[in-house]
Amino acid sequence: MEKTNVAIVGMGTVGSGVARLLLDHGDRTSRHAGRTLWLKKAVVRDLAKPRDVELPDGVVTDSIADVINDPEIAVVAQLIGGLEPARTIMLDLMEAGKDIVTANKALLAQHGPELFTRARELGRTIAFEASVAGGIPIIANISQCLSANQILSLEGILNGTSNFIVSQMDEKGASYDDVLKKAQDLGYAEADPTMDVDGTDAAQKLAILAHLAFGATVDWSDIPREGIDGLSSLDLAYSRKLGYRIKLLAVANLAEDGLELSVGPTLVKCGTPLAEVRDAFNAIRVIGDAVGPVFYHGLGAGQMPTASAVTADIIDTAVGRTRLTFETLEYFSVDQPPRVKLRDVDTLQGRYYFRLTVANHPGTLAAITKALAEDSISIASVIQHEPENADVEGQDAADETVPLVVMTHAASEGAARSATEKIESLPCVTGPVVRLRVKQ
Amino acid sequence: MEKTNVAIVGMGTVGSGVARLLLDHGDRTSRHAGRTLWLKKAVVRDLAKPRDVELPDGVVTDSIADVINDPEIAVVAQLIGGLEPARTIMLDLMEAGKDIVTANKALLAQHGPELFTRARELGRTIAFEASVAGGIPIIANISQCLSANQILSLEGILNGTSNFIVSQMDEKGASYDDVLKKAQDLGYAEADPTMDVDGTDAAQKLAILAHLAFGATVDWSDIPREGIDGLSSLDLAYSRKLGYRIKLLAVANLAEDGLELSVGPTLVKCGTPLAEVRDAFNAIRVIGDAVGPVFYHGLGAGQMPTASAVTADIIDTAVGRTRLTFETLEYFSVDQPPRVKLRDVDTLQGRYYFRLTVANHPGTLAAITKALAEDSISIASVIQHEPENADVEGQDAADETVPLVVMTHAASEGAARSATEKIESLPCVTGPVVRLRVKQ
Structure with missing residues (x-):
């Protein structure tokens, strides 16, 4: 059986999950990829730090050069967060001939055009299923499965931390601060949760989805957005009285005069599927002009759901599907004008x-x-x-x-x-x- | 731009919908396929019959030979229902070098191993997204998007006709016969609805999903199944009193000692997503060992939702993704032993x-x-x-x-x-x- 050598850069929560899938379930991944996926290197920052996955001898290294200089490594799951050094490392890996799988939506939302254009110049690919909605395969669904459709609208609960906080405030009547503390204790919220609760994370994900679904080229920071950080439990209580729940909703709606994009706490009618999305779950309702409404619901974060998306991308890249998709769809191209203009917010x-x-x-x-x-x-x-x-x-x-x-x-x-x-x-x-x- | 010539065999409801997408939305399909998808032939049984889509001169024909003998036609959407002549036509088309897209679940459930094995021998592909759950892209999701997972369970509402009838009986308190009549008037149910309401259709779809998700090789007729045709409104009323709704549920559950498969009217707790699936909608809840639960909801039948799935398959086949998937996954192979055994029903x-x-x-x-x-x-x-x-x-x-x-x-x-x-x-x-x- 053929073998594809894989490396993981960044052995945090998600990286460890991907390593576990590759190491413990080689039978499964090889059956689905038609070849052995061999974890050859795992790059960590601190060799001494304990990890929750046992790596075979010789796999772990603290030198990215061990990946860059190994011509046998074909696919790299680049799982470092933030903008730098993630951007430079991704460019270096592509220069060295590696195809990339990433979960870093901030990096794509900020530097997508540069990275994708460079990938095309170098004949490399970037797969990014895990960058939006964790385990829900929304990227593949929009890019491929619903490709016969003009997407008319997307409405999503894309930030699990915010949804957990709002659900708990709503159901337990607890205060924002108390629930945030609980979310941090449970690992749902970062020590600094700003990007999650102020709408930044959801806006970055929406910018990516809007590009895939509508050809919109939008700076995520131009998307009108509000977070849940100012939400009072009074508003949750009144909404409930009126028959609504409040959700941090990311919305992209196509109209005659352009695309509406927004992120903000929104009253959603009780009993509708989006209103019933609880805790750290994500959900997306897509309307296509042929398929009608399609609703997706699943875990939007967490080790194994995100590792599921990353590993599916590794399989797709090894099989060659990613290359076909990447070469067909001119995603994040600096040369292509946007296919849709944004609507004036005031209208x-x-x-x-x-x-x-x-x-x-x-x-x-x-x-x-x-x-x-x-x-x-x-x-x-x-x-x-x-x-x-x-x-x-x-x-x-x-x-x-x-x-x-x-x-x-x-x-x-x-x-x-x-x-x-x-x-x-x-x-x-x-x-x-x-x-x-x-x-x- | 490159061109892929496409033919449609069978211009019923779904065929007309596919023709409409190809003819009216060439910009969209060519953008998503990276090449022009050109509808060259549409084979009908009766040239005189009026159709709800206008076809350009020279496209419509009543001779399958016009497709078989045209070496320029690469992809054929084979949209004839039933077993014969659908099976023979599919074999003839593949012999003539055409890749196939089909929505015919009865044919796949009955003759899948023969057709897929012949396709492999001939170097051809068969895509079948539209065969299960209409517009919900569950085939691609299980085969590709969730490929990092061992699927642990599948629970689905896979027959829209049955769900429409049960929903209406439940909500309006109407009798089975009255609602069946209404479903027929609305076009949700066939003149002879037997296969829909007796569980056959759902069992055929479950057999296909069980093969993809678990490697089960099962004759659909061996799946224990009951339909909704014997359902009394008394049972709907009592279920509701107990806090449940009745749904025709198709279930595949993986246990230590094998795979449980069944189709039957089932009490589902009110408020859970499957219980809230109304009218002609379909839904599937998949649990993967990495991703956890993922829920899909959408239109399981109807012209444009099904055409959406068929056209996505045409795009995937033209792009080449179908070939990679088809060659990697040994679906419906007569040579491969099943990966899972069925559980004894009594246990x-x-x-x-x-x-x-x-x-x-x-x-x-x-x-x-x-x-x-x-x-x-x-x-x-x-x-x-x-x-x-x-x-x-x-x-x-x-x-x-x-x-x-x-x-x-x-x-x-x-x-x-x-x-x-x-x-x-x-x-x-x-x-x-x-x-x-x-x-x-």
């Missing part, structure tokens, strides 16, 4: 949830509904309760503030923003306005 | 739902629980209501029959069958015993 249509803190005196609701009406925003529902201490004797009602929740009908983002500014400047509105999108 | 463990019609007199429940206990089946819950006319004066209670529903804890199929026989022979049991499996 995006959607429903909105507003939560205000208002003075409990006459005229408040009139002032707010007037501000909305001025921007032609019509109201679908309102929740305003009596203040909890309204019946306390001697309490001066005029000093009290109460929450006011308004759900609107469809309005443009521009109108919603303009109304928000007006509302925030009203004297009867005493705190910042929370505004969230509602999935239609 | 399968599961929970059961029993519905009995019993005499409303003392000792009835005691007799039934004794029969279950003799086969070591323990009871989880019981529903027995008073007869509706129990308070009618002068009514002789001893003449009445009442329904009795029993949910059991886990038991073997052998024990459940033995207990069923005992219960049916009890004098207090006046009608046939309904026994359904409960998904665990």
Whole structure:
């Protein structure tokens, strides 16, 4: 049987998982690849650090040169995170004739065009299934399985950390800080979770998917995005009362006048599949013009789900499927103009949830509904309760503030923003306005 | 740009959909295939029959010889249903050097080994994404995307007609016959719906998936199967009371001692993703040892969803991916022994739902629980209501029959069958015993 020599660069959680699949399940990988996949080198930063996978003698090294200078190594799973030295190492590996498998979405979202163009110049390939949605094979599904379709929309829960936090806040009524701490203890959140909870990670993944599905060439940092880091459990509670859950939703919608892209906490109707995605799971709903809606749900992170995606890419690369796909689809090409333009954010249509803190005196609701009406925003529902201490004797009602929740009908983002500014400047509105999108 | 000439044999619903994608969306298919896909011939049975797609001059023909004798045609979407002449035509096309794309699961389930072996001998390929679950690309997902995994289980709603009927019976409280009629009017069910509603179609699809996922070589007719054709709305109502929905579930479960395969109406816990699959949708839950659970949901039939799968296969065949996969994976090989043996049906463990019609007199429940206990089946819950006319004066209670529903804890199929026989022979049991499996 033929043999393909493989190296892993970066033996963190995912790298160890890939090593385990290659070492412990050689029968399986060789059956699926039609050849032996032989783990020849595993590059680590610190040889002394204990690892949760036992490597055969001679495999582990702390020198990337051992991979670069070994002409027998054909495929490298490059599993170092961050931008540098990951970028330089990937370029060096390709110069040395290695095909690349990577899980590094930040690197692709930032330097995709440079890396893919260089790969094409060198006759090399880059496979990146693990860069989006962990174990869900969404890259292959969009690039190949649904290739007869014009994708019309993509809606995804793409950040497992955020979804875990929001689910736990929603189900246990816990505070953001408490749940974040729990997520860190469970290994779902990094010590510095900023990129996960502020929407960066989801925007980077959305930029990759939007490129595959729509030919959009978009800098991820241009995608309007909000994270869950400012989310209050009050909003989860009100949403639930209204029949919704809040999810950090990444959305790409194709319209006549361009592509809408956004990432943000969004109210999703209870009972719909995306609303029911719990804990660290990811999910993606794709609508194709021929296939209609297809829904994918699975583990978006974690050692073995991500290793599953990386190893499938190693198999595809060894078999030669990756090369055919890579040569056919001009992904991340600096030469190709984008096939779609981005829509002006202000024209995006959607429903909105507003939560205000208002003075409990006459005229408040009139002032707010007037501000909305001025921007032609019509109201679908309102929740305003009596203040909890309204019946306390001697309490001066005029000093009290109460929450006011308004759900609107469809309005443009521009109108919603303009109304928000007006509302925030009203004297009867005493705190910042929370505004969230509602999935239609 | 290179050109690949394509023919369609069989211009029914799906064939017309494929023609539409090729003719109307040449920009899209050529971008995804890296070459022009040119519809050169479309073979119909009756030239005079009106079609819902307009074909360019010279494309339509009623002679298969026009395809077989045209050396320029490289890929043929063979979309004739049934076993013959579909089998002979497929063999003739392959002899003539054509690669095949098909949606015919009955043909593959029956003659897969012969057809695939002949394809290999001739250096040809067969792609069959559309044969299972319509628009859901489950074949590619199991064969390629999840190739790093040992699949541990597959549970699927694979027959859209059955699911439509059961959903409508459940939601509208309608009778089987009324809903079947509606399904036929809507085009969801054939004039002769036998193969859909008796479990044959689902068993054929399960046989294909079991081969891909587990290397099982199984005659679909050996798969224990029941359809929904005997389902009473009473059982849907009782299931709902117990917190379940009934779904026609196709199951493949890998255990230490072999593979369990079955198709049958099954109680599925409300709120779980499979229970919420409505109307003509299909869904599949796959568990892989690395990736964990992955859930797929989409349209399992219909013109454009199925055409989406066929056209993706045409693209894959033109690009060359199909060849690599076909040559790597020895699917349906007559030379290879099966990698897994089937479990003895009697040893399968599961929970059961029993519905009995019993005499409303003392000792009835005691007799039934004794029969279950003799086969070591323990009871989880019981529903027995008073007869509706129990308070009618002068009514002789001893003449009445009442329904009795029993949910059991886990038991073997052998024990459940033995207990069923005992219960049916009890004098207090006046009608046939309904026994359904409960998904665990």
